[in-house]
Amino acid sequence: MSPTRRPPWILAVLATIGAALFVLPLIGLLGVTPWSDLTSLLTDDVVTDALRLSLVTSIAAAILATVLGVPLAWVLSRIDFRGRSLLRAIVTLPMVLPPVVGGAALLFALGRRGVVGEPLADATGLVLPFSTWGVIIANTFVAMPFLVITVEGAMSSLDGRHEQAAASLGASPLTVFRRVTLPMIGPSLRAGIVLAWARALGEFGATITFAGNLQGRTQTLPLAVFVSLDSNRDAAIAISLMMVVISVAVLVVLGGRWWGRTA
Amino acid sequence: MSESLNGLTARIDVPRSEFTIDVDLDVPFGSTTALLGPNGAGKSSILTTIAGLADIADDAEVRVVVDGRVLTDTSAGTWVPPDQRRVGIVFQEHRLFDHLSVLDNVAFGPRSAGARSSAARRAATQWIDLLDLGALVKRRPHELSGGEAQRVAIARTLAAEPHVLLLDEPLAALDVTTRSEIRRVLRDQLRAFPGPRLLVTHDPSDAFLLADRLLVIESGRITQAGTPDEIRHSPATPYVAALTGTNLYVGRADDGSVELADHDHRFTITDHTLAGAVMLTVHPNAVSLHPAQPTGSQRNTWAAVVEIVEPLGDTVRVTLGGPVPIAVDVTPEAVAALGLRPDEPVWAAVKATEISVSPA
Numbered sequence: 001m002s003p004t005r006r007p008p009w010i011l012a013v014l015a016t017i018g019a020a021l022f023v024l025p026l027i028g029l030l031g032v033t034p035w036s037d038l039t040s041l042l043t044d045d046v047v048t049d050a051l052r053l054s055l056v057t058s059i060a061a062a063i064l065a066t067v068l069g070v071p072l073a074w075v076l077s078r079i080d081f082r083g084r085s086l087l088r089a090i091v092t093l094p095m096v097l098p099p100v101v102g103g104a105a106l107l108f109a110l111g112r113r114g115v116v117g118e119p120l121a122d123a124t125g126l127v128l129p130f131s132t133w134g135v136i137i138a139n140t141f142v143a144m145p146f147l148v149i150t151v152e153g154a155m156s157s158l159d160g161r162h163e164q165a166a167a168s169l170g171a172s173p174l175t176v177f178r179r180v181t182l183p184m185i186g187p188s189l190r191a192g193i194v195l196a197w198a199r200a201l202g203e204f205g206a207t208i209t210f211a212g213n214l215q216g217r218t219q220t221l222p223l224a225v226f227v228s229l230d231s232n233r234d235a236a237i238a239i240s241l242m243m244v245v246i247s248v249a250v251l252v253v254l255g256g257r258w259w260g261r262t263a
Numbered sequence: 264m265s266e267s268l269n270g271l272t273a274r275i276d277v278p279r280s281e282f283t284i285d286v287d288l289d290v291p292f293g294s295t296t297a298l299l300g301p302n303g304a305g306k307s308s309i310l311t312t313i314a315g316l317a318d319i320a321d322d323a324e325v326r327v328v329v330d331g332r333v334l335t336d337t338s339a340g341t342w343v344p345p346d347q348r349r350v351g352i353v354f355q356e357h358r359l360f361d362h363l364s365v366l367d368n369v370a371f372g373p374r375s376a377g378a379r380s381s382a383a384r385r386a387a388t389q390w391i392d393l394l395d396l397g398a399l400v401k402r403r404p405h406e407l408s409g410g411e412a413q414r415v416a417i418a419r420t421l422a423a424e425p426h427v428l429l430l431d432e433p434l435a436a437l438d439v440t441t442r443s444e445i446r447r448v449l450r451d452q453l454r455a456f457p458g459p460r461l462l463v464t465h466d467p468s469d470a471f472l473l474a475d476r477l478l479v480i481e482s483g484r485i486t487q488a489g490t491p492d493e494i495r496h497s498p499a500t501p502y503v504a505a506l507t508g509t510n511l512y513v514g515r516a517d518d519g520s521v522e523l524a525d526h527d528h529r530f531t532i533t534d535h536t537l538a539g540a541v542m543l544t545v546h547p548n549a550v551s552l553h554p555a556q557p558t559g560s561q562r563n564t565w566a567a568v569v570e571i572v573e574p575l576g577d578t579v580r581v582t583l584g585g586p587v588p589i590a591v592d593v594t595p596e597a598v599a600a601l602g603l604r605p606d607e608p609v610w611a612a613v614k615a616t617e618i619s620v621s622p623a
Contacts, residue, residue: 164316165358167345169423171375176346179371183362 026244033241034234041238049216050224050239054201057132057220061139062197069144069196070189073151074177088152095145102141103209110137110210134211135218139200146199147192154188155181194254198247269330270294271427271459273313276324277305277483284308284483290427290459292330297462297474299506305483306463310429313461314352315345329427329459346375351425355432357416359404365415366391366400372423390418394448410441414448421452428453430462434469443542443622449473468542471495471511479503495590510545510589516620528587530563531615541620547580547592549617552601553610564612569603579603583611 007015034041041047076088094102110117110128121127128134158181166180167173182189204222211218213227221243228236269292277284284305290296298306311317312335313327319337327335329350334343359368370380370387378386391397394414404412413433420428433449434442450473453460464470470477471491479487479494479502487499494503495510514523514530516537521530523543530543551557557564567585574580579598581591589611593603601609 161354161356161358162360164311164345165352165354166360166371166375168314168316168348168350168352169372169375169419170346170349171371172346173344175375179374180360183360186362 029237029240029244033237037234038238038241041235042242044235046215046219046224046228047235047239047242050219050221051242053132053135053216053219054221057135057139058197058200058203060136061143061200062193064136064140065144065147065196065200066189066193068140069147069192070151070182072144073148073155074181076148077152077155091148092145094142095149099142099203099205099207100209103138103206103211106138106141106206106210110134129210130212130214130218132211132217135207135220138206138210139203142203142206143196143200146195150188150192150195151185154185158184194250198250201246202243271313271461272326272328273309274324274326275309275312277308277312277320278322279305279308279483282483286478286480286483286485288461288478290461292459293457294476295453295460295462295474296476296478297464297470298478298480299464299467299470300480301502301506302465304480306465306480307431309480310352310431310461310463313427314350314429315343315348316352349424349426350429351420351423351427352429352431353413353417353420353433355435357404357412359407359412359416359419361404363403364400365396365402365404365407368404368415369396369419369422371419376423387418387422390422394418394452408441409437410445413437413441413445417448417452421456426458428456428458428460430460430464432464433462434464434466439621446472467506467509468511468544472513472542479506510547510550512543512545512587514541514543515539516541521620523587526587528565530613530618532618532620533615534620537620537622539622541622543618543620545589545613545618547590549613550589550591551612552581552591552593552597552603553612554601556610557612559612562612562614563618564610567609567611569605569607569609571605572598572603583609585611 072091076084076091107129108114110120112118112121112127112129117128126133128137162180162184163176166176171179202222203220204226207218207220208223208226213219213223219227221239225236225239225243228239271288271290273286273288275284275286275288281303282305286305286309288296288298288309298309300306308317312319312325315334319325319335319342323337325335325337326333329348333339333341334348334350335341360371363371366384366387369390370383373383373386374380391400394417396411396415396418399407399411399415404415407415413436417433430449434445437445446469453462453473462470462473474491477487477489477491477494478485479499481502487494487503512521512523512526512530514521516532516534516539518538519532519535521532521541521543523529532543556566565586567583567587567589569581570584570588571582572579574595575592578592579595581593581598581603583589583591591611597603603609
């Protein structure tokens with residue numbers, strides 16, 4: 001070890017405690033895992049339903065957050081309009097708001113009696129709360145801010161010179177966006193999508209408030225863990241372990257490629 | 264200002280904090296005009312305004328017309344977006360798209376004009392071949408040298424088939440050797456380009472070698488306009504004299520001497536290794552004047568005739584005719600001692616070490 005890399009003891013101690021905070025729960029989880037029953041626990045209907053639902057809704061939310069969030073990030077970084085700072089604050093609000101409050105707000109707006117929900121239900125018959133669509137919307141609500149701030153930051157750090165060059169070559173604003181801006185922020189966009197997807201996968205509070213807890217329709221993996229903790233502790237542990245494995249797998253697969261690179 | 268149907272006319276009146284940019288430009292079809300001036304004189308702002316890339320302040324007055332088509336007119340509220348202007352621009356830093364190959368960079372213009380990918384690549388290939396970039400098509404811009412990247416940038420701009428060609432200090436970011444190579448490429452491409460060409464530069468040799476006409480710009484205003492020879496021979500301001508005073512010739516080097524291309528004269532130089540086309544510069548301070556043929560080794564001496572004698576600040580600028588036209592700066596005392604007057608004969612001398620030569 002080189003002399004300059006030897007940490008002062010106080011930093012070393014605090015860093016060790018910090019690391020322990022992450023390592024100990026993992027050890028605890030592995031220690032209580034019922035390894036012999038694992039296969040039967042994880043093939044239970046409740047678990048497979050929740051796994052399927054979690055994958056479908058988190059991927060759908062990541063797609064929705066990208067399709068809506070990238071244009072939103074572009075507007076926030078490129079268009080100068082009154083209320084831009086206010087809009088940016090509102091967009092990032094779900095990152096600090098308790099998710100359960102967000103879920104309640106969604107319910108008041110999009111619920112069957114909500115300001116938007118009631119005319120929507122009357123016109124189309126579509127009722128969002130307590131449906132799979134409700135889960136997707138709750139996931140998008142909490143996940144999209146991560147994508148928007150990542151992408152907006154990358155777009156703002158582009159100095160516009162390449163976009164100017166593209167325009168002078170005859171590229172329309174949409175072509176410039178598609179063929180120059182987006183590719184140039186590629187690494188940040190991918191990081192934003194992964195962050196949004198990970199946040200959607202772990203989402204609990206807004207989902208249970210807005211979409212409820214119906215097996216096969218709105219009960220995602222985190223909700224399944226929560227209900228199983230009372231009724232079937234071993235199932236809760238097994239599902240938790242599965243989520244740890246999924247998360248670690250994502251980090252490992254994406255780690256070297258995306259997180260290490262500066263956007 | 265008359266606006267011809269063939270060419271670029273621009274009237275730009277843009278107040279800035281330090282000074283107001285106030286210029287009238289008229290670049291005829293098929294000619295190259297150089298806008299020559301120091302850094303910060305407002306040259307680049309003029310180009311970006313013509314290209315529609317600059318924000319126009321409320322108190323600015325701008326009118327840009329290309330081939331009779333009004334692109335910007337603040338008095339009428341006209342502003343054509345940059346992508347519909349057909350105004351091509353080559354930047355100082357190449358601004359190539361690093362996520363695209365060289366071929367796709369050059370094909371970007373045709374693609375944007377609506378061509379399919381294969382047709383756009385075919386159109387790009389013509390320019391790739393013309394600029395001798397065939398070996399680089401699959402590379403990414405970060406894998407290119409500075410000179411290669413600028414050649415690709417020139418090809419990319421031309422492939423978009425602009426009606427006007429603007430060049431913003433296209434050689435300033437390059438090293439000396441590359442600069443002369445790219446200058447040659449530019450000279451050929453400028454000649455071949457059918458529309459008006461406007462070159463912005465702070466380097467007099469670029470302006471003299473590439474342009475038919477020069478506009479000297481200082482603090483946002485044009486202080487002199489004319490052909491390179493006119494400006495060199497009768498500078499209107501001390502700044503123009505200092506900027507353009509350097510005597511510049513092209514010729515062929517061979518074993519320690521340079522045969523000038525445009526004049527019946529041969530200069531002795533110190534570098535015996537140079538051969539082929541060269542650019543040769545002599546600073547007006549480096550020339551000495553004598554009443555009779557001076558003696559001494561390694562000297563270029565020739566009999567000349569005084570054409571113009573004019574005061575230039577603390578010194579006097581003497582323009583000589585004879586075998587090789589040259590501007591010489593001397594002290595007022597020397598003018599009196601030598602009796603320098605128009606049409607009087609005089610001997611000129613330059614040390615070989617005072618002549619700088621570079622491949623052209």
